[in-house]
Amino acid sequence: MQALINKRIGKVLKGDKESYAEIVELYQHQLYQICYRMLGNKHEAEDIAQEAFTRAYVNLHTFDQNRKFSTWLFRIATNLCIDRIRKKKPSHYLDQEVRGTESLDMYSQIANDNPLPEEELMQMEVQERVQYEISRLPDKYRAAIVLKYIEELPLAEISEILDLPLGTVKTRIHRGREALRKQLSNL
């Protein structure tokens, strides 16, 4: 597999753009899935997945062919996703009090960050609910959980993709798992 990819990469580097289509073909679904699970939105997922492929193409000459291409590609994508998630966050502190109110803080102003009422959760379809619960995870844990349980990648590879020590990856998965367990306690 890796030899096959490296052959394509060699061709692209020599100027054969069409060979890159074969690389995109091979990884499109995995990459799109990571982005979709991270962002929870089809349009954004497509946008970011495309951006990741473009960045990989432009920087292909920096890719070390002794390493795994998918690891490198997924790293570009997760970084883009995390950037996007952070940009979407408001610049105020969520728990700062809204002026002129007694106990109303910013949480209550952002509908999305409020857990949905119980009955609404119950009406959700399973697939919708899964994505909803993933989206509620802090982005630090979200990336680790998506790579581990959706993509089912080995811990060592996740640690390379996220550029974190193995111990940190484990901790994030454990905490993410625990957070999900609490979120799902009513299930």
Place this chain on the structure above:
Amino acid sequence: MTACPENIIELMNDHLDGMSTPASEQVLKEHLHSCGDCRKEYQELNKTIAFIQSASHIQAPPDFVSKTMAALPKEHQRGNVQRWFRRHPMLAAAAVFCMLMSAALFSNFNDDQQFAFTKQENLVVEGQTVIVPEGEKVVGNITVKNGDLRVEGELEGNVTIVNGQYMASSGVITGEIEEIDRMFEWLWYKIKNGVKDAASVFSGGGDESDTDE
């Protein structure tokens, strides 16, 4: 709860990560058998994982490849040049150097289309001709650009004429005469002089001459 081993969470996590040893597996198993709270937590975690993994596989939209390919930056010529530069950094540096050097020298040649000569005492100028008058003696080198030189008197030094003529006459020149009238000779001359100048700087001297128009 007080009977729970301190590292029971760790054992559980190792187990869920698929990284536990048979010995720790045994400890966990025995404890879960006896402790309801930990068994509940363990079951909930397993349910959580199963729930997340029930997420269906998502596929990219059907036109994803063509859209992505269309969005790639246009490379072509520029990309090829960049690629060449990356592959041959030394050659690229040499090429850039040569380009800049020749550009500088050629532009020099074009700038120098005006009549100019080395100012020395006793020289007479008639139109575009520099004359060393009869009976006079000029000491020093003379360079004439875009003009002619006629020596009727005596000249002690070298003569260089660019785009012009040295007109032989009864004069006496003690030194070398050099005539340059083509671009590449001019280039060669510049380079030669550059080297000479550099050499004279290192040897701590050299003939300084100021050019006047």
